[in-house]
Amino acid sequence: MSGQTHTAAGGALSLERLVFFSDAVFAIAITLLVLEIRVPHLPHGSGTEPFVEAMITLIPNFVAFVLSFLVIGRFWITHHALMNHVEAYDPRLLWPNMFYLMVIAFMPFSTALLGNNIGQFGPALFYNLTLLTIALLGRLIVHRIEALDPTSDTLLGEAAGANSVIMGAAFSVMLTFVYPGISQLGMITIPLWIRLFRSGKIR
Numbered sequence: 001m002s003g004q005t006h007t008a009a010g011g012a013l014s015l016e017r018l019v020f021f022s023d024a025v026f027a028i029a030i031t032l033l034v035l036e037i038r039v040p041h042l043p044h045g046s047g048t049e050p051f052v053e054a055m056i057t058l059i060p061n062f063v064a065f066v067l068s069f070l071v072i073g074r075f076w077i078t079h080h081a082l083m084n085h086v087e088a089y090d091p092r093l094l095w096p097n098m099f100y101l102m103v104i105a106f107m108p109f110s111t112a113l114l115g116n117n118i119g120q121f122g123p124a125l126f127y128n129l130t131l132l133t134i135a136l137l138g139r140l141i142v143h144r145i146e147a148l149d150p151t152s153d154t155l156l157g158e159a160a161g162a163n164s165v166i167m168g169a170a171f172s173v174m175l176t177f178v179y180p181g182i183s184q185l186g187m188i189t190i191p192l193w194i195r196l197f198r199s200g201k202i203r
Contacts, residue, residue, distance in 0.1 A: 015089035018097065025101040026076045029108060033068050036112035037061045064115030067184055068107055075104060075134055078165065082158055085145055096144050100137040103130060124180035125173065131187070132169040138162050157198070164193035
């Protein structure tokens with residue numbers, strides 16, 4: 001009995017550490033976004049005009065920051081919801097979750113690349129492919145959690161959400177080949193995909 005209790009306690013602790021580590025990576029990644037916005041140097045007494053010009057120059061970086069902050073926040077919300085479905089620790093979750101977090105941690109670089117080269121095909125495609133990679137790895141995590149309890153249907157909503165993020169990111173990738181400057185708008189189609197998946201119109 002004591003051995004079983006110890007095993008259960010150890011599993012609960014491992015799951016808790018997994019969740020805390022994941023939250024820490026999300027928090028660090030979302031914080032590092034702002035560090036990629038370089039503070040302009042203004043000579044003493046330069047006046048208002050150089051300040052305004054410098055801030056206007058930074059607008060693409062601000063846009064990329066807000067976009068990535070919301071995107072990482074959306075991925076964290078999804079991850080948080082998924083972990084709520086995990087009732088017991090399983091080592092099979094470790095590596096999918098680790099690769100997922102690796103790409104999350106890479107987001108500040110993709111964001112800086114996009115912000116410094118706004119509207120250009122290469123940086124836009126690179127950024128959108130980063131989003132798609134995260135979405136695919138998120139779906140892998142859903143699959144692993146489903147495998148822990150194949151008889152449960154409580155993950156149907158999360159699976160629909162994960163599939164919808166994949167569709168939104170894939171749509172952004174496709175938009176890159178049409179108009180790179182607004183390709184990230186593909187992510188705003190996620191609620192539409194969620195509705196379609198949950199209604200059963202697409203599977």
